[in-house]
Amino acid sequence: MMILSYLLILLMIIGALAAVLFENLLNSIISLGLISLIAAALMFILKAPDVAMTEAIIGAGLTTSIFIFTLIKINRGDSQ
Amino acid sequence: MRFRDYLSLFLVIILGFIIFQAFDGTIDNGLNIKQFGEVNLSERTSIHYINKDVNNESTQIIYNESKNPESGSANYVTSIIANYRALDTLGEITVLFIAAAGLAFVLGDHNKNNAFASDASFIVKIGVKILFPLLFLLGIYIIIHGHLTPGGGFQGGAVIATAILLKFLAYKDYKLNHTGLTILESFAGISFLIIGLIGLYTDGSFLTNFLANGTIGTLFSAGVIPIIYILIGIKVGAELSGIISNLINA
Amino acid sequence: MAFLNQWAYIGGSIILILIGLFGVLTRRNLIKIVVSIGIMDTGVNLLLVSLGYINGGLAPILTATNPTNNLNFVDPLPQALVLTAIVIGVAILALALSIVIKIYENNNTLQIDELRGLKL
Numbered sequence: 001m002m003i004l005s006y007l008l009i010l011l012m013i014i015g016a017l018a019a020v021l022f023e024n025l026l027n028s029i030i031s032l033g034l035i036s037l038i039a040a041a042l043m044f045i046l047k048a049p050d051v052a053m054t055e056a057i058i059g060a061g062l063t064t065s066i067f068i069f070t071l072i073k074i075n076r077g078d079s080q
Numbered sequence: 081m082r083f084r085d086y087l088s089l090f091l092v093i094i095l096g097f098i099i100f101q102a103f104d105g106t107i108d109n110g111l112n113i114k115q116f117g118e119v120n121l122s123e124r125t126s127i128h129y130i131n132k133d134v135n136n137e138s139t140q141i142i143y144n145e146s147k148n149p150e151s152g153s154a155n156y157v158t159s160i161i162a163n164y165r166a167l168d169t170l171g172e173i174t175v176l177f178i179a180a181a182g183l184a185f186v187l188g189d190h191n192k193n194n195a196f197a198s199d200a201s202f203i204v205k206i207g208v209k210i211l212f213p214l215l216f217l218l219g220i221y222i223i224i225h226g227h228l229t230p231g232g233g234f235q236g237g238a239v240i241a242t243a244i245l246l247k248f249l250a251y252k253d254y255k256l257n258h259t260g261l262t263i264l265e266s267f268a269g270i271s272f273l274i275i276g277l278i279g280l281y282t283d284g285s286f287l288t289n290f291l292a293n294g295t296i297g298t299l300f301s302a303g304v305i306p307i308i309y310i311l312i313g314i315k316v317g318a319e320l321s322g323i324i325s326n327l328i329n330a
Numbered sequence: 331m332a333f334l335n336q337w338a339y340i341g342g343s344i345i346l347i348l349i350g351l352f353g354v355l356t357r358r359n360l361i362k363i364v365v366s367i368g369i370m371d372t373g374v375n376l377l378l379v380s381l382g383y384i385n386g387g388l389a390p391i392l393t394a395t396n397p398t399n400n401l402n403f404v405d406p407l408p409q410a411l412v413l414t415a416i417v418i419g420v421a422i423l424a425l426a427l428s429i430v431i432k433i434y435e436n437n438n439t440l441q442i443d444e445l446r447g448l449k450l
Contacts, residue, residue, distance in 0.1 A: 002335075005338065005339075006334065006338055009338055009339070009342040012342065012346065013342060013345055013346065013349070016345075016346055016349045016350070016369055017349060019353075019365055019366075019369060020349060020350075020352065020353040020357070020362070020365075020366060020369070025359070025361055025362070028361075028362060028365050029365065032365055032368055032369065035346075035369060035372055036372060039372050039375070039376050042339070042376065043376070043379055046339070046379055046380055046383050046404075047383070047387055047388065047389045047404050048379050048389070048404070048409045049230040049389055049391075050155075050157045050230045050231070050232070050235075050409060050413060051375075051379055051409050051412050051413055051416070053230060053231070053235050054234055054235055054238070054413055054416050054417070055372075055375070055416055057235060057238045057239060057242065058238050058416055058417065058419075058420050059372065059416070059420075061238070061242055061245075062238065062241065062242070062245075062320065062324075062420055063368065063420055063423060065245060065324075066323075066324075066327060066420075066423065066424055066427060067361075067365075067427070069195065069324075069327045069328060070327070070361070070427045070430065070431055071361075072195050073195065073327075073431050074431065074434045074440070084356060085356050088352060088355040088356050089352065091355075092348050092351055092352050092355070095348070095351075096344065096345075096348050099344055099347075099348075100341070100344065103340055103344065105336065106336075113381075115336060116335070116336050116337075116338075116339060116340060116380070116383065117335075117383055117384060117385040118384075118385065119382070119383075119384055119405065121384065121403075121405065124405065124407075125407070126405050126406060126407045129406060129407065130390070130399055130403055130406070131399055132399070140398065140399070140400075141392070141398065141399040142397055142398055143392045143393065143394060143396075143397035143398075144394075144397070154391060154392040154393070155390075155391050155392075156390040156391065156392075156403070156406040157390060157406050157409050157410050157413070160406060160407060160410040161410050161413065161414075165410065168411075168414065169414070172414045172417065172418060175418050175421065176417065176418065176421050179418075179421035179422065179424065179425045180421065182425050182428075183424055183425050183428045186428045186429065186432055187428050187431065187432075229391070230389075230391065234413060234414075234417050238417075296392065297392065316417065320420075323421075323424050326428075327424070327427075327428070
C-alpha cells in the first residue's frame with residue numbers, strides 16, 4: 001500500500017511538470033485532468049471518502065469540460 | 081525572457097526551503113505540527129465533534145441505539161458542515177452565487193452562434209437517452225442520504241450538473257430555461273436563511289437544530305440536517321448548470 | 331525509509347504548490363496561467379487533507395461494522411473545510427475563463443506581452 005502511494009505521488013509530480021512545460025494547450029488541459037484523478041485516488045487512500053468523491057466529480061469532470069468549451073470559443077485548439 | 085525564468089526558479093526554490101522548514105514535524109517551531117500520522121486527537125478540537133458533546137461530558141454513541149444525541153447524523157463530516165459550522169456553509173453559498181452571477185453578467189449575450197456545428201451521432205443520442213434519468217436519480221439519492229453514507233449536497237449537485245452536461249453534448253440546439261433556474265436558486269437560498277431565522281426565534285441562536293433528533297442511523301433522523309442538505313443540493317445543481325449553459329451558448 | 335514515510339504526502343503537496351507558482355510567474359499564455367492556478371488549488375487541498383491523517387485510522391462514519399465512538403477515527407475537521415474549498419475552486423476557474431474569452435474577443439491575442447494599457 002505504501003509503495004502504491006509513492007508511485008502515485010511521483011506520477012502526479014511528473015504530470016504537473018508536463019502541464020506547465022508543454023507548448024500545446026490541449027496537452028496541458030488533459031494533464032490537469034490526470035492530476036485531479038490521481039489526487040482523488042490519494043485522498044481515498046488517506047481515508048477521506050467524501051473529499052475523494054467531490055474532487056473526482058468536480059476536478060476530473062467539470063473543470064476539464066469548462067476548459068475545452070473555452071478552447072472551442074476561441075478556436076485555438078492546436079497552436080501556442 | 082531567459083533571465084526572468086531563472087530568477088523565478090531561484091525565488092521559488094528559496095520559498096520552498098522556507099515552507100519545508102515550517103511543515104517539519106521533528107524540529108520545534110511554534111506552530112504545533114507533529115509528525116505525519118502521529119497526531120494525538122485529544123489535543124485537537126475534533127475530539128468534541130467525535131464524542132458529540134461540547135461541554136466535556138464523555139457520552140457513548142452507539143449506531144442504531146443512541147436516542148437524541150447532540151447532533152444526530154452518523155456521518156461526522158456532514159454534522160460538521162450542516163450543524164456545528166453551518167455559518168461557513170452560508171458563506172460558501174454566497175461565494176458561489178457571486179461567481180455564477182459574475183459569469184452570467186460577462187457572458188450573458190445569447191444572440192451568437194452555438195458552440196457545436198452538428199448533432200452527435202446516433203449511438204451517443206440513444207446512450208444519453210438511457211443515461212440521463214439514471215444519473216438524475218443517482219444525484220437525488222446521494223443528496224438525500226447525506227447523513228448516513230459519504231455524500232451530501234455538494235456531490236449530488238455536481239452529479240446533476242454532469243447529467244445536464246451530457247444533454248448539452250448530445251443535442252446541438254438544447255437550451256435551458258433560465259427563468260426556471262433563477263426561481264429554483266432563489267427559493268433554495270431564501271429557504272436556507274428562513275430556517276436559520278426560525279432557529280434564532282425558537283432557541284436563541286442562528287441556525288440551531290429546532291427539530292427532534294431521532295435514533296442515529298435511520299433515514300428520518302438528525303433534525304434539520306437533511307432539509308439543509310436538500311436545499312444546498314438544489315442550489316449547487318442549478319448554479320453549475322447555469323454556468324455550463326452560459327459557457328456553451330456564447 | 332523513515333524519511334520517505336515522513337515526507338511523502340506533505341512534500342509532494344508542497345512540490346505541487348511550487349510548480350503551480352512557477353507556472354503563474356513565467357508562462358506567457360493566458361490559459362496556461364489559469365491552468366497553473368488550478369494546479370495550486372489541487373496541491374493546497376491535498377496538503378490540508380494529509381495534515382489530519384492518523385496511522386491505522388478509520389474513515390469518520392458510524393456504520394454497522396464501526397458502531398461506537400471509541401474507535402480510532404481520522405480527523406474529520408480538515409475534510410469538512412476542504413469540501414467547501416474544492417467547490418469554490420471550480421467557480422473561480424469558471425469566472426477567470428469568462429474574462430479570458432472577453433479579452434480574446436477584444437484584442438485577438440492571448441499573449442500577455444501584446445496586451446498593453448488601454449486602447450482608445
